[in-house]
Amino acid sequence: MKMKAKLLLVVMLIMSLVVAGCSSSSSNEEESGKVVLKFLHKWPQPEFAPYFEEVVKEFEKQNPDIKIKMEAIADEPIKDKLRVILGGNEVPDIMFSWSGEFARKFVRADAALDLTPYLNEDAAWKDGFIPASLQPFSSNGKNYGIPLRFNxxxxxxxxxxxxxxxxxxxxxxxxxxxxxxxxxxxxxxxxxxxxxxxxxxxxxxxxxxxxxxxxxxxxxxxxxxxxxxxxxxxxxxxxxxxxxxxxxxxxxxxxxxxxxxxxxxxxxxxxxxxxxxxxxxxxxxxxxxxxxxxxxxxxxxxxxxxxxxxxGAPDGFIVSSKTKHPDEAIKFLKFLTSKDNALKLVKQIGWPSPIDGATNPDTALKEVAEGVEYMKQAEGMAExxxxxxxxxxxxxxxxxxxxxxxxxxxxxxxxxxxxxxxxxxxxxxx
Amino acid sequence: MIKTFRNRRTALLYIVPALLLILFFVFLPIVLNLYNSLFRWNSFDAGRTFVGLKYYVRLFQDPVFLIALKNNSLYAIISLVFQVGGGLIIAAILEDKLIRRFQPFFRTVFFIPSVISIAVVGLLWQLLYNPEVGLVNGALKAIGQAEWGRSWLGDSEVAIYAVVAVSQWQYTGYMAMLFLIAMQKIPLEYYEAAMIDGASKIKTFFNITVPQIKEMLLVGSVITVIGAFKVFDEVYIMTFGGPGRSTEVLGTMLYRAAFRNDEMGYASTIGTVVFVITLVLSLIQMKLGKSGQEV
Missing domain, CATH: 3.40.190.10 (Periplasmic binding protein-like II)
Incomplete structure (x- = not known):
């Protein structure tokens, strides 16, 4: 009896060691030559998550040398979680943020990467956005965020x-x-x-x-x-x-x-x-x-x-200032906000997109398209x-x-x- | 001579690992926390500014601190009455000869709430308290007292009592269990002697049962009171300190300062104060309990 108990204990100990060992080795895929990007968004709900999974899969197919590690945390908890992870060593390369002061406090702490040069470099990308959707993410004339939705x-x-x-x-x-x-x-x-x-x-x-x-x-x-x-x-x-x-x-x-x-x-x-x-x-x-x-x-x-x-306000993503792969992160953001994926966003989950022309009566619900039209006509947004x-x-x-x-x-x-x-x-x- | 020396060395060898662990994981954080409370800093910014004791001054002038202290004390007092007092009564009834054969059943029933995870309990009660579809208002209506119904968690006057009540529901059975175990160790001869002398059940309870499980009562009280000053999860899930700040306790106040308002220094200050309060309470317990022969 006593022997059995001891044996069980030893087996359990070994098992836990094996499990621990596995988890640490699998998380380190960078060794295989791939660039790993960590991506944090706030839509774990079953009606929204598949959109992100599909986009990520498609991106990985087109860019076999980049691997996206995606994580989703719901609306309320992400307010706390963002603050905690930004202080740690495992900062995601791309993470969700609201616009306005919420993003600006990360800018003040030098935690967000200045995206202005990337936007200026690619005029087609920059001009694709409805201007009022980029502005709330700016601070002192520089852009720190890329909008995903225009709400x-x-x-x-x-x-x-x-x-x-x-x-x-x-x-x-x-x-x-x-x-x-x-x-x-x-x-x-x-x-x-x-x-x-x-x-x-x-x-x-x-x-x-x-x-x-x-x-x-x-x-x-x-x-x-x-x-x-x-x-x-x-x-x-x-x-x-x-x-x-x-x-x-x-x-x-x-x-x-x-x-x-x-x-x-x-x-x-x-x-x-x-x-x-x-x-x-x-x-x-x-x-x-x-x-x-x-x-x-x-x-x-x-x-x-x-x-x-x-x-209303746009919400979207900021890039960590600590990222080792800014170019790849931008590449992913460009993919995420490409016209094709914006159309997919509007069609599949019905969200208003900040990409000019993506939210129209053909792709979206009539009322959503009208709402976006209201926002485009507006003098400005009250965030x-x-x-x-x-x-x-x-x-x-x-x-x-x-x-x-x-x-x-x-x-x-x-x-x-x-x-x-x-x-x-x-x-x-x- | 050499032998004692070697013994001491061996003894030290056994102590050192545990000592190191405690130093690193208990004492170092306490000292660091004290140090951190002297700075203005947040979790995502590398820079920090020395502010001295400014946060301590602010804390003692903060009206929310008073609300939190009041709520924690309320938690402690109500928990003492219901968990320790109520638990004791439940245990005594279950130990009574007439009910003892049903004891396993009731013991399980009373104990079940304490094994459910707090997150589940919080959400469960949020539903029960719902003024429209909740069971609490429904039950009041069913017994013809619909006007007693309230928006339990949405009314700043009653919300804290609604939250405290959940803890009572959850842990009274647990306390009763602890007391039951202690009662079962009391030699039966005492009760037999009392019976022969013609003592009533109530007299027996106060003169035999209570003195015999004194030690456990003390342990139970201390657990409850210290727990009341560390409470966080129930409040966080059910109200997050609201409506307004009416259900704020020290734990949620600390959390709010750290992760909502980006004031880690202020949070550390609150942490230090919670530490001092629980330390004083523990010292009182050690003084009262002297040895802690049981448990």
């Missing part, structure tokens, strides 16, 4: 409910409020919102801030080195959002419903209007079969910001508030917006906190 935020509405009350898509904020009031009086839930992860409500504020505050003031405030947030527009923007809640336009339990749960409610016809990203349009069409329409955030007549902006300001400012916005919705904090108190943290950030960023 905008729009209100989608249930046509059946709108027709029941003879409503039309509102053009101004006052019209919008009228629509909501009519819906509420009719006993409908006017607005669907799932704010368990508070970025959902912050997306409202992204547009409201942009429309209420003059562009140059807002840009100065969003810059960590000069942010003050003293313009009264910030409080007003938040008050307008709080009003929607006070007047009872939002569904019940916003803070404990996730965005996905909210989406299901909207698809089931339990609410009239829902604020979503362009990438969610195909999903809406699949579930509602033509019974939906969309409109951008309505104009605010008294707002000091441009009313011709669209809320996501939670990725466009310094992480600490974003954190104050994010955590307080839930308290605004459950009524335990007022807009001016929250903006006061924003101002305090902005001051702190200013003193820390040289």
């Amino acid at each position: 905008g935020k729009f209100f989608i509405y249930n046509k059946e409910i709108f027709e029941k009350y003879h409503l039309e898509a509102p053009k101004t904020w006052d019209e919008f409020l009228d629509v909501l009031e009519t819906l509420k009086k009719g006993g409908e839930t006017p607005l669907i919102l799932g704010n368990q992860s508070p970025w959902a409500a912050i997306h409202y504020l992204t547009g409201l801030n942009q429309k209420m505050v003059a562009q140059d003031v807002r840009m100065k405030d969003y810059n960590p080195a000069s942010g003050e947030f003293t313009d009264p527009g910030y409080v007003k923007a938040m008050e307008m959002f709080a009003d929607l809640n006070k007047k009872g336009y939002f569904m019940k339990n916003v803070n404990s419903s996730s965005h996905d749960m909210a989406k299901q409610l909207f698809f089931a016809g339990k609410g009239a209007i829902f604020y979503v990203e362009l990438e969610e349009f195909p999903d809406a069409d699949k579930n509602m079969k033509g019974n939906w329409g969309f409109f951008p955030m309505p104009d605010i007549t008294e707002g000091k910001g441009s009313q011709k902006y669209i809320t 996501w508030l939670d990725t466009d300001v310094h992480a600490k400012v974003a954190d104050v916005y994010l955590s307080n917006i839930q308290l605004l919705l459950d009524g335990s904090k007022s807009p001016d108190k929250i903006i006061k906190e924003v101002q305090d943290v902005a001051k702190q950030v200013k003193s820390e960023v040289e």
